[in-house]
Amino acid sequence: MQSWWELGEWSGQRGSELALYEITCPFCEERGNFKVAHHAEKKKPNGRKVLNFDTLECGNCRGYVMCLWSASHDLHALRVLPWPLKYEKHPEHWPASVGRFWLQAKRSISAENWDAAAVMTRSAMQAALRDKGAKGANLKQEIEDLAGQGLLPPIMKEWANALRELANDSAHPTAAQPATNSRDAQDILSYLDFLLEYLYDLPKQIAEYRARDGGKTGV
Numbered sequence: 001m002q003s004w005w006e007l008g009e010w011s012g013q014r015g016s017e018l019a020l021y022e023i024t025c026p027f028c029e030e031r032g033n034f035k036v037a038h039h040a041e042k043k044k045p046n047g048r049k050v051l052n053f054d055t056l057e058c059g060n061c062r063g064y065v066m067c068l069w070s071a072s073h074d075l076h077a078l079r080v081l082p083w084p085l086k087y088e089k090h091p092e093h094w095p096a097s098v099g100r101f102w103l104q105a106k107r108s109i110s111a112e113n114w115d116a117a118a119v120m121t122r123s124a125m126q127a128a129l130r131d132k133g134a135k136g137a138n139l140k141q142e143i144e145d146l147a148g149q150g151l152l153p154p155i156m157k158e159w160a161n162a163l164r165e166l167a168n169d170s171a172h173p174t175a176a177q178p179a180t181n182s183r184d185a186q187d188i189l190s191y192l193d194f195l196l197e198y199l200y201d202l203p204k205q206i207a208e209y210r211a212r213d214g215g216k217t218g219v
């Protein structure tokens with residue numbers, strides 16, 4: 001999105017009205033229990049597009065969020081601040097096993113369970129690499145294999161080699177194994193986020209781009 005006036009123009013949720021039932025409270029985590037406490041709007045100069053600025057009040061905990069939203073035809077999109085820091089679901093176009101481990105990795109990071117976060121991150125990574133047909137005895141070899149096939153760029157291989165935590169195997173711990181530190185856990189989770197974007201999100205975006213306007217975009 002290059003301009004706020006594009007909000008709700010090309011992507012978003014169905015309907016031209018704000019779907020309050022879709023919003024989750026960042027404070028008490030109750031979903032769809034908001035009412036509009038204050039409404040303001042701004043119309044685009046020389047245009048019909050309207051940006052709505054709503055203050056929403058949670059019916060459960062009386063917390064407030066600010067919701068910026070805008071509609072076009074039968075579509076609307078919104079940005080809510082603050083948003084829930086807890087992850088509820090994984091993107092639907094990812095394989096279920098990848099998403100399940102990724103979700104648990106994110107939740108473990110939020111709860112500061114660094115060992116658990118590292119284990120779940122490595123599990124998600126392994127599920128994704130195997131889904132793409134990677135071969136190897138460990139994660140670094142599997143990443144190297146995909147890079148060798150041209151499915152991952154050299155920079156992803158280089159980054160993987162720099163990550164200490166990737167070489168660990170806390171699924172099969174030894175008595176002397178040190179605890180995972182917070183930065184290492186966050187580092188491999190950042191790597192996983194990029195990997196999943198590269199393996200699943202980008203191809204989906206390209207397919208959507210090609211399908212746009214009945215497939216007339218590009219060749």
Ligand SMILES: [Zn+2]
Pocket residue numbers: 025026027028029030058059060061062063
């Ligand atoms: Zn609430």
